[in-house]
Structures are given as structure tokens and as C-alpha cells.
Amino acid sequence: MPTPDDVYRAAPPAEPDAAQHRTRTRAWVARAWSEVWRLGAAFAFSVVVVGAVGWEADTGQRQITPDQLALDLLVGLVALGLVLLRRRAPTTIALLLSAATAVSTFAVGPTTLAVVSLSTRRGWWRIVLVGLVFSAAGWTYGQLYPSVDPMSTLVELVGSVVVYALLVWIGAYIGLRREHLRSLHERVATAEREQASRVAEARANERARIAREMHDVLAHRMSLVAMHAGALAYRTDLPPEQVAESAALVRDSAHEALGELREVLGVLRGLDGPSSDDEATGQPAPEGPQPTLADLPELVRSASEAGTAVRLAADSVYLASLPTAVSRTVYRIIQEALTNVRKHAPEQPATVELRGARGRGLWITVTNPTVAERLPVAGRDVAPAAPPSGLGLIGLSERTDLAGGSLSAGESDGRFVMQAWLPWDP
Incomplete structure (x- = not known):
């Protein structure tokens, strides 16, 4: 029986590419x-x-x-x-x-x-x-x-x-x-x-933008899933009604995460043109998630249900009069900030403040008490916090820089303060 080496030696040499041969x-x-x-x-x-x-x-x-x-x-x-x-x-x-x-x-x-x-x-x-x-x-x-x-x-x-x-x-x-x-x-x-080089740079920037979008979209939903699943795993004293309610929240959050992931993947497919399935059905490719400040109340509600009490201090003018691009950026900043609160300071309240004026810019401030050490409660263990990715503040800084703004974050007087400024053209 011939060995692989014999077959390799018996194989004819590869022919040069016909186009290169013609060119030479x-x-x-x-x-x-x-x-x-x-x-x-x-x-x-x-x-x-x-x-x-x-x-x-x-x-x-x-x-x-x-x-x-x-x-x-x-x-x-x-x-x-x-x-x-x-x-x-x-x-x-x-x-x-x-x-x-x-x-x-x-x-x-x-x-x-x-x-x-x-x-x-x-x-x-x-x-x-x-x-x-x-x-x-x-x-x-x-x-x-x-x-x-x-x-x-x-x-x-x-x-x-x-x-x-x-x-x-x-x-x-x-x-x-x-x-x-x-x-x-x-x-x-x-x-x-x-x-x-410009095409490669544009492709890299687009990939980075989509990566930030996926991080902002999925981190919020998956942190909710981790929070409720952790409670179910470590809170053995919960009544059956509360267990069922938490399980339903985990299910709903997972479904929402899958839906938003499907939308982001639709954006990725749209970069290469419509797929064969879209052409066959005649339906347009799904658009990516583009929430604005109009969706902020829903974001605050979902965060409160996850155990992070959120106090929103914002005039209704910010929810309607901001340009769409700025409004979308503000929403993503607040969403990622609340996700970080759930990761690093679970069950601690957070305050979201929006202030500013047209022509002077918009300030977004999110604060929460810092937690040095999570102590166990009598009779039960404490669920571990969600593992940090190390990309939250980096992604926020990149997003604010692209929008022409600035961002700062750090601890002050026992509270963690994240403040961002975005331009608001007159």
C-alpha cells in the first residue's frame, strides 16, 4: 500500500496560474x-x-x-x-x-x-x-x-x-x-x-462600531439575565411565586437579547448586500437597533426590575428636541453606565441626570454608591457579580470621542461618578 509520502512524490507538480503565465x-x-x-x-x-x-x-x-x-x-x-x-x-x-x-x-x-x-x-x-x-x-x-x-x-x-x-x-x-x-x-x-488603505481603515472602523453596538446591546440584556439567574441560584429561601417571576424575567431577557442579537447580525449581513433568503422572500434585511432617548423610560424600568433603582432627573425637552444622532449616543451612554452599575455595584441605586442647553452642549451624569466588599446576608449566600469585560468605559470613551464630546469617570466621596459631555448644536 502506498504511503502518503509516495502519493505526494508521485503527484505531478502544480501548474502555474494561467493568467500569470500569460502575463509573463x-x-x-x-x-x-x-x-x-x-x-x-x-x-x-x-x-x-x-x-x-x-x-x-x-x-x-x-x-x-x-x-x-x-x-x-x-x-x-x-x-x-x-x-x-x-x-x-x-x-x-x-x-x-x-x-x-x-x-x-x-x-x-x-x-x-x-x-x-x-x-x-x-x-x-x-x-x-x-x-x-x-x-x-x-x-x-x-x-x-x-x-x-x-x-x-x-x-x-x-x-x-x-x-x-x-x-x-x-x-x-x-x-x-x-x-x-x-x-x-x-x-x-x-x-x-x-x-x-482607506477601505481597510473604513472596514476596521465599521467593525469597531458594530462591536461597540453589540457590546452595548447585549451587555445590558445579559447583565439582567446574569442578575436574575444569580438570584435564583443563591436565594434558596424565595417563595415559589417569586422564583417563577424571576425565571420569567430571565426568559424574557434572554429572548430580548436574542432578538437584538439577530438585529445586529442583520446589520452585519447588510454590509455585504442582501442575502439569498432576503432576495427570495422579497423582504428587506432587518435594520439594526437604533434606540433613542424616547426609549429611556423603558430602559429605566428594566433596570429597576433587575434590582437597580434608578432616579431619572431630566427635562422632557431632552427626550424630544435632541438630534437623532446625539439622542442615540446619549441612550447608549446611559445604557452602558447602568450595565456597569449592575456589574460593579449590584443592588445599589443609581442617579441619571441630564442637563444642558442648545448651543452649550449636553451633560450626562450617572452616579452610584461604591461597594468595597459584598458581605453575605444572614442565612444565605451572596450571588457573585457579573464578570467585568474591561471594555465598558473604553467603548464609552470611543463613542463620545466620535460624537465630538468627552467623558470622565472615577470615584468621589464614596460614589462612582461618570460624566459625559456631548455637543448640542444650536
């Missing part, structure tokens, strides 16, 4: 084609120059022997091979090919290609050095293959300088254009990276 093939073909047409252009230019020199030799205007013409062609073919190395050693190849034009007109085409390639890098001292060799090679060619016209040497020297300057200008233009295109590609890549 296209890139290789593009590079090969760019090299072929440049060599073809250099060869054609060399043929034209050799043809002109051969015409001068046939008409007697220049003294060239057949052996010299053969040497010209041989050096030119070597130059065509050397020009392939111009990208690895641009200065050296340009110097060698420029020197080769002293004995070979067929090397003019490869030399032209090498000079243009060198000029694209715009290393000016290298360009000047190659230019001196290029001009000296042109003068040397005039001395080795003299023309019958005595002025032809001076004309060829001036012409070589002008031609070299033209080649440098062409190469510098190509180099600048390449740099410009490269900068555009870098800008596009940078913009794409920044866009991806």
Missing part, C-alpha cells in the same frame, strides 16, 4: 520585440551608411580598398553583437562602439543605438566622454580613408559633432519620457494603495 509570456514577447526592432533599425541605418561610402569608393571620391571594406563589415558585425550588452555596461559599450567607427562605417548603426541608450540615463560626464571618442573616431576615419575633397575632413568632424548632439537630445527626451511614465505608474500604484 506577453512581457517576454514585448521585450524581445523591442530589442529586435531596435537591432533591425540599427542594421538598416548601417546598410545605408555603407552604401553611401561604397558609392563614394566607386565614383573615386574616397580611397577604400576591398580589404578595408571587408574589415569594415567584420567590425560592424562585431558591433551588432556588442550592442546587445548596452544595458549592462552602457558607458563601456558606447566607448567601444564609438571607437569602432574609426575603421568601420557599418558600426555607425550600433553606435547610434548605444549612444541613445546611454543618453537616456543622462549621465552627462559619461556623455561628454563618449562624445570626445565619437568625434575623434570620425576624424580618424577621415584620415584612414581620405576623400579627394580637402574640405571633407572638416565637414565630417563638424557633422559628427552635430549628429552626436542630435543623438544625445533624442536619448535625453526618451529618458525623460520614461521617467514621466514611471512616475505616473507610481502615482497610480500609490493611489491604489491609499485607496486600499
Whole structure:
């Protein structure tokens, strides 16, 4: 029986991704084609120059022997091979090919290609050095293959300088254009990276917002469940009627927590678009819980039923005239503050105070007596407090910061005071 290692060794190697293979093939073909047409252009230019020199030799205007013409062609073919190395050693190849034009007109085409390639890098001292060799090679060619016209040497020297300057200008233009295109590609890549970073940041912020929403929604309900369940577990002296009432409160609180969790999950599903079930039924996805101060009396009632007596000191104007976003934030702050009271100071009363004015801002103050140690009551144990998550005050600080406000919390004179300020635009 073959072992897993034998099966692994017998398995064929994974084929590369087809798209990447096509991309590499296209890139290789593009590079090969760019090299072929440049060599073809250099060869054609060399043929034209050799043809002109051969015409001068046939008409007697220049003294060239057949052996010299053969040497010209041989050096030119070597130059065509050397020009392939111009990208690895641009200065050296340009110097060698420029020197080769002293004995070979067929090397003019490869030399032209090498000079243009060198000029694209715009290393000016290298360009000047190659230019001196290029001009000296042109003068040397005039001395080795003299023309019958005595002025032809001076004309060829001036012409070589002008031609070299033209080649440098062409190469510098190509180099600048390449740099410009490269900068555009870098800008596009940078913009794409920044866009991806902004999308990732927005996604992280949205996840953090949903996490805060889930914490605020579920912590309130689950603290009620923990409170009543703890009472049932540790209060063995309760009459059957009170046990049934507490069990019903646990059941109702659990159902409400599940319902609110379902709504939050609906928000999460809405981030990726409607689900197939929503499309099939034609019903919109459930919206997330968005309570406001209009729901504050219900929050106070549920907290009182859980054993935390809440005294609300607020004018009814706050329940109606606040902007929706501010009202929602105030509700969440009070909800989380009462949840913390149940966790850290169970069965202690809490005071919620709202004060402020339009244009000056709104202050939310929640206070409760601190509890140093929970002492057992005679004849029964004390239910443990709900475990702290360590995220309550952090979430409240983040929520108030996002709303443009501030939050402070701490103990003072035996009471724990949490105070938040939110802007209230006129």
C-alpha cells in the first residue's frame, strides 16, 4: 500500500496560474520585440551608411580598398553583437562602439543605438566622454580613408559633432519620457494603495462600531439575565411565586437579547448586500437597533426590575428636541453606565441626570454608591457579580470621542461618578 509520502512524490507538480503565465509570456514577447526592432533599425541605418561610402569608393571620391571594406563589415558585425550588452555596461559599450567607427562605417548603426541608450540615463560626464571618442573616431576615419575633397575632413568632424548632439537630445527626451511614465505608474500604484488603505481603515472602523453596538446591546440584556439567574441560584429561601417571576424575567431577557442579537447580525449581513433568503422572500434585511432617548423610560424600568433603582432627573425637552444622532449616543451612554452599575455595584441605586442647553452642549451624569466588599446576608449566600469585560468605559470613551464630546469617570466621596459631555448644536 502506498504511503502518503509516495502519493505526494508521485503527484505531478502544480501548474502555474494561467493568467500569470500569460502575463509573463506577453512581457517576454514585448521585450524581445523591442530589442529586435531596435537591432533591425540599427542594421538598416548601417546598410545605408555603407552604401553611401561604397558609392563614394566607386565614383573615386574616397580611397577604400576591398580589404578595408571587408574589415569594415567584420567590425560592424562585431558591433551588432556588442550592442546587445548596452544595458549592462552602457558607458563601456558606447566607448567601444564609438571607437569602432574609426575603421568601420557599418558600426555607425550600433553606435547610434548605444549612444541613445546611454543618453537616456543622462549621465552627462559619461556623455561628454563618449562624445570626445565619437568625434575623434570620425576624424580618424577621415584620415584612414581620405576623400579627394580637402574640405571633407572638416565637414565630417563638424557633422559628427552635430549628429552626436542630435543623438544625445533624442536619448535625453526618451529618458525623460520614461521617467514621466514611471512616475505616473507610481502615482497610480500609490493611489491604489491609499485607496486600499482607506477601505481597510473604513472596514476596521465599521467593525469597531458594530462591536461597540453589540457590546452595548447585549451587555445590558445579559447583565439582567446574569442578575436574575444569580438570584435564583443563591436565594434558596424565595417563595415559589417569586422564583417563577424571576425565571420569567430571565426568559424574557434572554429572548430580548436574542432578538437584538439577530438585529445586529442583520446589520452585519447588510454590509455585504442582501442575502439569498432576503432576495427570495422579497423582504428587506432587518435594520439594526437604533434606540433613542424616547426609549429611556423603558430602559429605566428594566433596570429597576433587575434590582437597580434608578432616579431619572431630566427635562422632557431632552427626550424630544435632541438630534437623532446625539439622542442615540446619549441612550447608549446611559445604557452602558447602568450595565456597569449592575456589574460593579449590584443592588445599589443609581442617579441619571441630564442637563444642558442648545448651543452649550449636553451633560450626562450617572452616579452610584461604591461597594468595597459584598458581605453575605444572614442565612444565605451572596450571588457573585457579573464578570467585568474591561471594555465598558473604553467603548464609552470611543463613542463620545466620535460624537465630538468627552467623558470622565472615577470615584468621589464614596460614589462612582461618570460624566459625559456631548455637543448640542444650536
